[in-house]
Amino acid sequence: MKLRYWEPHVETAPKKVVQKLQLKRLKHMIDYVYWRSPFYGRKFREMGLHPSDVNSLEDIRKFPFTTKDDLRGHGYPHGGEFLCVPREEVVCWHMSSGTTGVPILGGYTRRDYDTWMNLMARCYVVAGVGPGDVIMNIYGYGLFTGGLGFHESAFLVGATVIPWGTGRTQALIKSLIDFKATVMTGTPSYQYYIASLVREMGIDVERDLHLRITMPGAEMWTEEMRRRIEEWLGLKAKGGGARDIYGATELCGPGAGQECVYEKGFHFWVDHFLLEIIDPKTGEPVEPGEEGEMVFTSLVKEATPLVRYRLGDITVLDDEPCECGRVAFPRCLRVRARVDDVVHYKGVKIMPSAIQEIILRHKEVLEYQVVIDKSKLPYEFVVKLEVPSTERSSVLIERILAEFKNNLFVEPKIEVVSPGSLPRFEGKSKRIIVKE
Amino acid sequence: MSIQGGELEELHELSSIVEELDQKVLEATKRAEEKGLMQIARVLRTIKSYVDLLKRGLEVKDQL
Numbered sequence: 272m273k274l275r276y277w278e279p280h281v282e283t284a285p286k287k288v289v290q291k292l293q294l295k296r297l298k299h300m301i302d303y304v305y306w307r308s309p310f311y312g313r314k315f316r317e318m319g320l321h322p323s324d325v326n327s328l329e330d331i332r333k334f335p336f337t338t339k340d341d342l343r344g345h346g347y348p349h350g351g352e353f354l355c356v357p358r359e360e361v362v363c364w365h366m367s368s369g370t371t372g373v374p375i376l377g378g379y380t381r382r383d384y385d386t387w388m389n390l391m392a393r394c395y396v397v398a399g400v401g402p403g404d405v406i407m408n409i410y411g412y413g414l415f416t417g418g419l420g421f422h423e424s425a426f427l428v429g430a431t432v433i434p435w436g437t438g439r440t441q442a443l444i445k446s447l448i449d450f451k452a453t454v455m456t457g458t459p460s461y462q463y464y465i466a467s468l469v470r471e472m473g474i475d476v477e478r479d480l481h482l483r484i485t486m487p488g489a490e491m492w493t494e495e496m497r498r499r500i501e502e503w504l505g506l507k508a509k510g511g512g513a514r515d516i517y518g519a520t521e522l523c524g525p526g527a528g529q530e531c532v533y534e535k536g537f538h539f540w541v542d543h544f545l546l547e548i549i550d551p552k553t554g555e556p557v558e559p560g561e562e563g564e565m566v567f568t569s570l571v572k573e574a575t576p577l578v579r580y581r582l583g584d585i586t587v588l589d590d591e592p593c594e595c596g597r598v599a600f601p602r603c604l605r606v607r608a609r610v611d612d613v614v615h616y617k618g619v620k621i622m623p624s625a626i627q628e629i630i631l632r633h634k635e636v637l638e639y640q641v642v643i644d645k646s647k648l649p650y651e652f653v654v655k656l657e658v659p660s661t662e663r664s665s666v667l668i669e670r671i672l673a674e675f676k677n678n679l680f681v682e683p684k685i686e687v688v689s690p691g692s693l694p695r696f697e698g699k700s701k702r703i704i705v706k707e
Numbered sequence: 708m709s710i711q712g713g714e715l716e717e718l719h720e721l722s723s724i725v726e727e728l729d730q731k732v733l734e735a736t737k738r739a740e741e742k743g744l745m746q747i748a749r750v751l752r753t754i755k756s757y758v759d760l761l762k763r764g765l766e767v768k769d770q771l
Contacts, residue, residue: 278764280714280718280764280765280767280768281764281767284767284770284771288767288770288771289767289770291770292766292767292770295766295770381752381753381756382756382759382760384756385756385757385759385760386760386763389760389764542767571763
């Protein structure tokens with residue numbers, strides 16, 4: 272049976288109804304953290320704020336932002352001053368890799384965990400996954416929320432999951448065929464790598480591959496990359512597609528938003544997270560249709576809820592009703608960058624997505640790497656492109672160079688390299704290297 | 708698709724069943740704890756978490 276909605280009574284509720292629900296939950300949450308989180312209790316008191324100050328959704332703007340630095344400084348280990356329940360009630364911790372310092376934590380009570388699985392089940396159904404599907408889960412299992420998040424929730428929707436994790440990519444492709452997998456998770460970079468290998472191996476995707484849907488997430492990607500993944504894996508021919516999933520450790524893991532079958536950006540689950548889009552410089556709200564930074568407030572989390580947390584992801588909100596019927600759940604057009612990943616070069620701000628859009632628009636280019644060297648003068652901006660020898664031409668290079676100049680206002684040095692010489696990624700990609 | 712009158716009534720009826728279930732699970736947990744039946748109590752607490760999830764999902768009907 273094909274499911275259209277996981278929770279139809281919630282997903283198709285009118286906007287006003289969901290807003291009333293949000294306000295009820297927001298009032299509860301502000302009161303909850305005021306009394307239970309030492310961090311928020313102290314901060315709100317210092318600012319003269321009280322739970323009774325929340326009488327409308329807009330009142331959230333009276334409250335201060337929470338940042339990654341706050342979490343690093345006051346939330347480690349065991350949630351620190353953000354923990355709102357006795358430590359014994361936390362059933363698990365997930366965390367960021369902590370490569371840049373103290374890890375960012377996400378704690379779950381039993382109810383938080385079940386709520387997360389339920390949201391993930393909602394995402395599966397929204398993406399078009401249902402009973403009978405075979406899911407190849409290629410997110411890493413471990414501290415990263417991806418692996419486990421996609422795993423147990425698959426049972427809820429009646430699907431079968433193969434917990435592959437990452438690595439052994441050729442064997443993975445064989446298993447995709449042998450197990451007739453219909454769904455694949457994973458970062459867009461890993462999906463792209465798999466899709467390019469499938470193409471290289473000359474696999475007849477219509478005959479041998481049963482993949483219908485992929486759910487890329489956890490990093491920036493572009494329409495150009497989507498087109499290649501869908502085409503190379505033959506997803507559209509089977510009535511499916513590559514559908515964006517959104518999440519972050521601080522929210523709950525993956526599952527905070529999911530693109531539906533219309534593929535016009537991911538619906539954000541505003542019944543669980545109050546969403547604001549702000550100007551990252553001023554902190555003021557921006558209008559739907561304008562680019563801004565995502566900020567969320569937990570509405571139902573128990574262990575480590577956050578208020579006005581700055582995710583650092585840049586997106587554009589589209590609150591026009593979607594054909595899928597989820598009218599109360601606005602869509603975020605694909606995340607264009609993390610604030611921290613925006614490249615600053617000779618006074619120009621460059622989004623990594625803008626670089627990818629330009630490069631992957633050219634079908635001759637298989638993979639790329641950008642190296643920006645600011646450690647010496649003059650600065651260097653080198654774009655390395657993998658292009659098969661049969662498809663190399665000066666016209667191609669000139670076209671790409673012109674697009675960089677016209678759209679990004681930079682004039683990079685372009686180097687064409689042999690196919691297979693640049694790194695491939697099984698997790699989050701690192702295609703832009705900045706040397707300071 | 709949006710919630711129709713009949714479906715709202717159905718949601719209310721389901722909600723009453725879930726509420727009843729909640730009470731029964733709470734009572735059973737308490738009794739299991741009193742008797743020192745910890746495995747049963749723990750499984751019941753897991754069930755309670757799912758019951759709470761259902762209650763939260765049904766909360767939307769109160770805003771209609």
